Amino acid sequence: MPEAFIIERYKYDREAYERYLANGGKKNDKLTAEVLEKYGDMTAQWRSEYAALTPQQKRQAKPIIESNIFTDEAIGDVEPAVRQVLQYYRIKRYEDIPEINADF
Numbered sequence: 666m667p668e669a670f671i672i673e674r675y676k677y678d679r680e681a682y683e684r685y686l687a688n689g690g691k692k693n694d695k696l697t698a699e700v701l702e703k704y705g706d707m708t709a710q711w712r713s714e715y716a717a718l719t720p721q722q723k724r725q726a727k728p729i730i731e732s733n734i735f736t737d738e739a740i741g742d743v744e745p746a747v748r749q750v751l752q753y754y755r756i757k758r759y760e761d762i763p764e765i766n767a768d769f
Contacts, residue, residue, distance in 0.1 A: 669756040670708050679705030711753045714746070722747045730754065 675682035675693065679701045686692060718726065725747045729740055735754045743751070 666708075667711065667753045667756060669758040670711065670753070672758040674708075676700060676704050678708040680709070707753065707756075711750065714750050714753075718746055718750060726750060 670677045675685065675696055682693075682696060682701070682705070715723075722744055725743045729735070729743075729751060732739060733754075735751060740748060740751055
């Protein structure tokens with residue numbers, strides 16, 4: 666899972682944040698409706714896209730993820746579905762997210 670999704674879990678996983686609040690968790694004022702609308706489904710999107718990779722595509726992605734270097738040079742020439750999954754790993758914690766697309 667991308668580091669930013671772990672560090673800022675509730676920003677990227679609206680359902681987890683809603684469960685947290687329902688179980689008596691304290692509201693985070695930084696997680697406004699706008700933030701949750703913009704980013705709150707990204708963990709689910711990443712999970713879905715990663716799960717859809719074939720075993721061969723996961724073998725392409727694994728060494729790149731393990732290296733924790735996500736530059737264009739490090740990613741190299743991978744299949745579009747792999748590139749799409751890897752773009753989530755480029756999100757830096759505590760920063761605004763640049764527009765994400767498959768053509769980075």
